[in-house]
Amino acid sequence: MSHSEKGHQVVSRSQWLAARRQLWLHEKALTHQRDELAAARLALPWVKVEQPYRFQGPDGELSLADLFAGRSQLLLYHFMFVEGWSEGCPGCSFLADHFDGANLHLAHHDVSLVAVSRAPYAEFQAFRQRMGWRFPWYSSQGSGFNEDFGVSVGTEGERHYNYEPYTDNEAELPGLSAFYRGQDGAVYHTYSTYARGLDILVNTYNFLDIAPLGRNEAGTMDWVRHHDRYEGQAGKPHCCHE
Template identity: 35%
Template sequence: MSNIPKNPTPLNALPPIVTQAKWLKSHEALLAKEKAHTRAGDALAAERRRQPMVQVTKKYKFNNEDSELGLLDLFEGRRQLIVYHHMLKPADKSPCPGCCMFTDMVSHLAHLNARDTTFALVSRAPIDEIVPFKKRMGWDIPWHSNSDDFNADFMVTDGFGLNIFLQDSENIYHTYFTTGRGVEHLGNVWTFLDLTPLGRQEKWEVSPSGWPQTAPYQWWKLHDDYENKMQTNCCDSN
């Protein structure tokens, strides 16, 4: 049953009601500002790809449904790892609705995988509590339990956050962190990739020399059409 009221209360103080011609003129002015905002975001992403990194040498332990893992294992053989620190805690009777809403909005992982990127959730709750909650929510995102210093070491102390890591020849580097409203606009493939050190890996991007890049659009596929080897390493198969 729909929760939308059959007779919504009338709104007060509507914007001006104008002709189509006046609306179009106003819309074109707004669109120019939106395009400038997009270009500024592209420049910021290019700067982000050139930010320094910190090597991660400390060992961390994670548990999934089957085994104990290290941080490198969370990459699943890919170059980049995006970790969302979900606030699910031990014996959690009131799971964070914000964390759950964010997770609901994460797009199909096959597209991120095709750009050599793994997405995973990490929580303080034990894995035997994560598994039934994950099933209840209908999520198939990798979700790991962690009880050591991983959260605190990467700036997540009393809430949620998102960290990005790069691995090169099994050396792990911490590249990015955001929280609060920095997480609110995320969820689709492009917003996540724009935060990573390799970016979207498309030729139009201003990336460091030698960074993997392919033609835009051509790597896009239906999520069930990606070849297995492409999901493992997009940069060798494009």
């Protein structure tokens, strides 16, 4: 006889195996759909980047091509940190906690992974040191880069984010953009994603999705804090959107 524990039936091993096989069929179908989606993403047309964007790094000014660090592919995370802030968005910081481990491998597969923020370069160095991050992180201050790639949406007029009208309060939002650099030095924009499209970057969610209680959150990232604020501190509310 079965009974309920945390809202779940408790059954025999054979009953569990029958249910697990049914779920396995769904998982296999999703795997094939994910493969198809990845192929469609790779098949997107590209746009040549014509604007001479400039960035600030530890050694001064750089071009977008410089951010590739000699590689042909660039993944650029639009990190929410604007002028006057003392710390970055908790949601962006949660994502960024996954970058250094990935970069150990991406650097050997012709891919650079970097972050770019609107704030002046000097303003996020103390926070970067506090977080212990090593991934490259640049400032786009003084250029239209954030607006052109859909993460600086302002506060007035017609506003769009994640390919649809945006009516919430934030003027700066998260995203990821991908670029390719050809042998002639030309740079092409190949892909951008925002909001829940960024879940793919968060391996912690992949672990939670197979934990017994799943993500166990009332709203997207509502439980997330800067990683040095989990012990006895409330931290700041999340600032990323569904």
